[in-house]
Amino acid sequence: MKPSFEIKHNLLTLPKEKETDVYHKELNLISWYGKEEKLDIRGWSDDHEKMTKGISLTEDEFIKIARAGLKELGGK
Template sequence: MPDNYEIKKNIISLQKVKDTDVYHMELNVISWFHKPDKLDIRGWSDDHTKMTKGISLTEDEFIKIAHAGLEKIGGR
């Protein structure tokens, strides 16, 4: 694993959309460059050596975005 990130905890891993896909989406608690942990959403290869572009949020940012998204689509 590179020194620029450490996956501290996996929250959820989604299945690949197709068997031929290289990446699957994950929500992880991750530390980038030894900085404070963030919630991170991005695609990962099965062995975590490759990743797609993604987004890293503080817990507060994640909660605000999740609540706004749920309100927009009619959830609670």
């Protein structure tokens, strides 16, 4: 079964690590199967037809993870 999703807003697109890579990483606000929008991090093909496994987070979950990462990295 092909997943049903709607990318509501692209927040960040990272370049492919190598020119030969099929996927690039994106941070998007996505609605999966018509449900509430979540922040989503995963790899996407240029046409958004294929994707890698990723993670979808609520805003609160995303903020907690981002704060923990910044704390660990010394606020960099």
